[in-house]
Amino acid sequence: MVVTHHHSCTLCEATCGITVTTDGDRVVDIRGDEHDPISRGYICPKATALADLHHDPDLFICIGANPLVSNGSLMTAPNMRRRLKMLRGRGGRVVVIDPRRRLPGRLYTKDRKIHLAPGEYLGDLDRLRGRMEAWAPGELVLIGRRQLRSSNSWLHNSARLVKGKPRCTLLVNPADAERYGLADGEPAVLSSAAGQVEVPVEVTDEMMPGVISLPHGWGHGRPGVWLGVASKHAGVSINDVTDEQFVDELTGTAALSGQRVTVRAVGPPPSEAAWPAASS
Numbered sequence: 001m002v003v004t005h006h007h008s009c010t011l012c013e014a015t016c017g018i019t020v021t022t023d024g025d026r027v028v029d030i031r032g033d034e035h036d037p038i039s040r041g042y043i044c045p046k047a048t049a050l051a052d053l054h055h056d057p058d059l060f061i062c063i064g065a066n067p068l069v070s071n072g073s074l075m076t077a078p079n080m081r082r083r084l085k086m087l088r089g090r091g092g093r094v095v096v097i098d099p100r101r102r103l104p105g106r107l108y109t110k111d112r113k114i115h116l117a118p119g120e121y122l123g124d125l126d127r128l129r130g131r132m133e134a135w136a137p138g139e140l141v142l143i144g145r146r147q148l149r150s151s152n153s154w155l156h157n158s159a160r161l162v163k164g165k166p167r168c169t170l171l172v173n174p175a176d177a178e179r180y181g182l183a184d185g186e187p188a189v190l191s192s193a194a195g196q197v198e199v200p201v202e203v204t205d206e207m208m209p210g211v212i213s214l215p216h217g218w219g220h221g222r223p224g225v226w227l228g229v230a231s232k233h234a235g236v237s238i239n240d241v242t243d244e245q246f247v248d249e250l251t252g253t254a255a256l257s258g259q260r261v262t263v264r265a266v267g268p269p270p271s272e273a274a275w276p277a278a279s280s
């Protein structure tokens with residue numbers, strides 16, 4: 001029997017509203033819940049992965065910082081006994097992860113250094129270089145960023161936390177700003193295969209050439225948003241230029257950072273031949 005459930009995404013603190021359509025034990029559809037008073041139908045690409053978690057034959061129970069049933073929590077938190085019975089029926093395992101038992105021992109390394117560059121990452125660099133070399137002239141790498149006074153979209157409806165100069169800005173290296181005719185504080189058009197937004201530029205040498213950054217969690221100016229303060233500091237949503245089909249090949253997960261984009265000053269788009277060659 002096909003049933004629609006109204007729930008919250010459990011993957012991060014934003015707890016976006018979702019509608020989950022199930023057919024028996026199968027999740028057949030997950031989408032944003034338009035009736036959720038906060039998220040009002042918007043979800044990030046991660047939410048659709050909840051179906052994969054639900055269908056995983058093993059159940060992971062994470063104890064510690066987030067004492068939730070992390071796998072299958074859509075159905076199981078209120079219905080643990082039934083879920084465990086189903087899992088046993090299909091030969092699944094219950095894996096209890098308790099980080100408290102592993103810490104601080106897991107943090108210690110033989111050489112007493114923190115290993116920031118595991119072999120798997122280093123071995124993937126050639127593929128990444130090749131990927132960037134295949135990009136068209138004028139294409140840049142878009143990364144997100146976290147901000148001290150923000151937690152996803154949560155804190156943007158607090159006047160004390162959003163006051164001051166606009167923080168939803170596109171960080172651009174000075175060399176790229178010059179290359180693409182962008183000026184500090186002026187709007188730019190940021191485009192990808194997924195969509196396009198207009199956002200003010202902040203020129204800074206904190207970014208390396210070829211990489212630009214837009215913070216995560218903004219974009220409160222849509223029709224129907226009921227957040228009075230946030231709507232006045234709306235910014236734009238990085239999700240509007242995020243290609244949900246873009247996958248990180250090394251880990252096999254959705255890659256929300258490292259998207260391929262172009263940027264130009266507001267005005268008529270230049271012809272491709274007008275793009276200056278990127279510096280190496």
Ligand code: SF4
Binds near residue numbers: 152
């Ligand atoms: S932002 Fe994404 S991961 Fe977080 S709750 Fe919303 S849909 Fe889930």
